[in-house]
Amino acid sequence: MSSWYEKLSHKVEDNAFKLSVWSAIAVLVGGLVTLPPLFLQGTVQKIDSVKPYNALELAGRDVYQEEGCFYCHSQMVRPFKWETDRWDPTRQYGDTPYSKAGESVYDHPFLWGSKRIGPDLAHEAALRGSAAWQVSHLKNPRETSPGSIMPAYPHLFETDNMLDTEVIKARMSALRILGVPYTDQDIQNADSLAKNKTKGDALVSYLLKLGKDTMQ
Amino acid sequence: MNDKIEYDNQIVRMFVICILLWGVVAMLMGIIVAFQMIFPSWNFHPWLSFGRLRPIHTNGIIFGFTGSAIFATIYYSVPRLLKTPLWSSSMARVHFWLYNLTIVLAALSLMAGYTQSKEYAELEWPIDILVVVWWLLLAINFFMTMKNRTEKHIYVAVWFFVATIITVAVLYLVNNLAIPVGLTKSYSIYSGVVDANIHWWYGHNAVAFFLTTPLLAMMYYYLPKHTRLPIFSHRISIVHFWSLIFIYIWAGPHHLLYSPTPNWLQTVGMLFSLMLIAPSWGGMLNGFLTLTQAKEKIKTDATLKFILVSLTFYGMSTLEGPIMAIREVNSLSHFTDWTIAHVHAGGLGWVHGICAAAVYYLVPRLWNTNLHSEKLAETHFWVSTVGILLYVVSMWVSGVAEGLMWRAVDASGSLQYPSWVEIVNELFPYRLVRALGGVLFLSGFVIMVVNIIKTTKTAGSGFNPVDLREGSKA
Numbered sequence: 001m002s003s004w005y006e007k008l009s010h011k012v013e014d015n016a017f018k019l020s021v022w023s024a025i026a027v028l029v030g031g032l033v034t035l036p037p038l039f040l041q042g043t044v045q046k047i048d049s050v051k052p053y054n055a056l057e058l059a060g061r062d063v064y065q066e067e068g069c070f071y072c073h074s075q076m077v078r079p080f081k082w083e084t085d086r087w088d089p090t091r092q093y094g095d096t097p098y099s100k101a102g103e104s105v106y107d108h109p110f111l112w113g114s115k116r117i118g119p120d121l122a123h124e125a126a127l128r129g130s131a132a133w134q135v136s137h138l139k140n141p142r143e144t145s146p147g148s149i150m151p152a153y154p155h156l157f158e159t160d161n162m163l164d165t166e167v168i169k170a171r172m173s174a175l176r177i178l179g180v181p182y183t184d185q186d187i188q189n190a191d192s193l194a195k196n197k198t199k200g201d202a203l204v205s206y207l208l209k210l211g212k213d214t215m216q
Numbered sequence: 217m218n219d220k221i222e223y224d225n226q227i228v229r230m231f232v233i234c235i236l237l238w239g240v241v242a243m244l245m246g247i248i249v250a251f252q253m254i255f256p257s258w259n260f261h262p263w264l265s266f267g268r269l270r271p272i273h274t275n276g277i278i279f280g281f282t283g284s285a286i287f288a289t290i291y292y293s294v295p296r297l298l299k300t301p302l303w304s305s306s307m308a309r310v311h312f313w314l315y316n317l318t319i320v321l322a323a324l325s326l327m328a329g330y331t332q333s334k335e336y337a338e339l340e341w342p343i344d345i346l347v348v349v350w351w352l353l354l355a356i357n358f359f360m361t362m363k364n365r366t367e368k369h370i371y372v373a374v375w376f377f378v379a380t381i382i383t384v385a386v387l388y389l390v391n392n393l394a395i396p397v398g399l400t401k402s403y404s405i406y407s408g409v410v411d412a413n414i415h416w417w418y419g420h421n422a423v424a425f426f427l428t429t430p431l432l433a434m435m436y437y438y439l440p441k442h443t444r445l446p447i448f449s450h451r452i453s454i455v456h457f458w459s460l461i462f463i464y465i466w467a468g469p470h471h472l473l474y475s476p477t478p479n480w481l482q483t484v485g486m487l488f489s490l491m492l493i494a495p496s497w498g499g500m501l502n503g504f505l506t507l508t509q510a511k512e513k514i515k516t517d518a519t520l521k522f523i524l525v526s527l528t529f530y531g532m533s534t535l536e537g538p539i540m541a542i543r544e545v546n547s548l549s550h551f552t553d554w555t556i557a558h559v560h561a562g563g564l565g566w567v568h569g570i571c572a573a574a575v576y577y578l579v580p581r582l583w584n585t586n587l588h589s590e591k592l593a594e595t596h597f598w599v600s601t602v603g604i605l606l607y608v609v610s611m612w613v614s615g616v617a618e619g620l621m622w623r624a625v626d627a628s629g630s631l632q633y634p635s636w637v638e639i640v641n642e643l644f645p646y647r648l649v650r651a652l653g654g655v656l657f658l659s660g661f662v663i664m665v666v667n668i669i670k671t672t673k674t675a676g677s678g679f680n681p682v683d684l685r686e687g688s689k690a
Contacts, residue, residue, distance in 0.1 A: 009454040014370055016362040023379045030465030038410045066329035068267025074551055078474040082623040085631050101476035104408035109334055116551040119636045147637040151259035151266055174397045
């Protein structure tokens, strides 16, 4: 005897077209219910102090992407005491010192990460806010952090890794199309901010932007 | 009746060679990055640093190694199951070359640092377009072959391929939408929370529809063909197919627990992850129950051993995954090596097991000869199984230890391990064992490659299925 679901399945399983259509419906339902609500207003609570990356910081973010930093470093402080104690030991992020949606509204793409081989960087500006420390650490991580397993990036500071301001401007214009509120002046500032700077300088500038806007 | 149909074996042979080639390359990348995590001096060159090689390892295993096995199986099994020649052999060849061009471009561009920075969706937009083209060629060829079928019944393996081809297309197109700035750079059109959710809807379902459904199709094809026994239950097939593809899609947000993702979405992700246990175990049970009908063969047949261990890891991973999707467990496991243990139980255990069975099933038939050495296949099985155990157990211990050290507090309530490097040092021995487990696993794989190369040397000498049961003569 066939059960009800066998009869039901028989109606589609031997018909290539019906099988494909019903499979498509089965898989689309979950996406249609869970994803579109995100685009509706109100999902992301804005944080007024969070500003878009300036030209140099954005160039640094691109370097962060190129080097795959996010494979080892998360940018996501979870709401646990042991997390906020570790990533906000001096209480510079108020009563709720964990990551908020409003902090990453200008992040195309998001770089929250999925693995912490190294420490979280969401509050880097507060935790290790010295540019000199960051430069030294990037050039040789074991100099500042003995025992670190991070790769060294001295080459990023060499002259064959100079930034191209025209490329940065084109990238900022693209992000403006996606809704990042850059003014013409913001984009023009690439000429001064990124002039004669290396990829390494840009990366340091990006790292020092992480958590800067929400610090109190 | 089958004899009258001309099957295209050449395209299958081409993809089988790719399974072996991309398998070795991608696993070698895995070993290098494993050693880089214990010896940073292994970051030899800017192009070969951890952050550049890791995506080559993951993409290479998923799309290179596993992809080749999926395509080999589609081109071999679908025409046979539907009793019709492949609709277009030349289209399959275009697919083959564009696909391999993609893999090469992917490896080079990732080494050069061109990346969208979304896990398993790193490739930049020109390569994405290339992928869409050959996926479309595969889809057209597949559906036209289905249209021309002379077999009325569509077997469950084909259902899983249908779901794979449709769903991967949808996921890929939506998640990769980006605005290009030059040939080698683009920005995701989504940002922050929205980007994260769309990405993990994709990422989780890449596991579902690239590493699970097509692999289940392979299990449903090779297991009954190899044992010459019917699949245990068609009813289980029906229930677990429809429920699996329906439920999987919802589970993505379990990658974003405790993040600023809306709470209701996190709960949906967690609940659907738990629900996934049932359809996943349905597939595992159908495999196990089919296998038990041939249990006297398992003892002496490496192919069946691979399927047995593969199903065991499938069952274990699909229980472990939902458990890790429970908020409280996730608070411990997330961001740690436990996740790495989980994906490798699935990857080394489940995915590789089914793919190895596919290679051992296909090669003698495609090259019309017997396998060079059953004994070497047996050695491959044992070496890789020990490798998996070393890998997975060391990463479990490492992950749990890491998670516990992150949250450990002393009597005064302050963090017991405030120094990150101190924690990293504690994990050194586990990560060393993991790397050695990986070396062992690749050694097993190389044994298979040697065995296959030697097998092809006797191509055309005639394939006679051997009954490997103890006491029976060939």
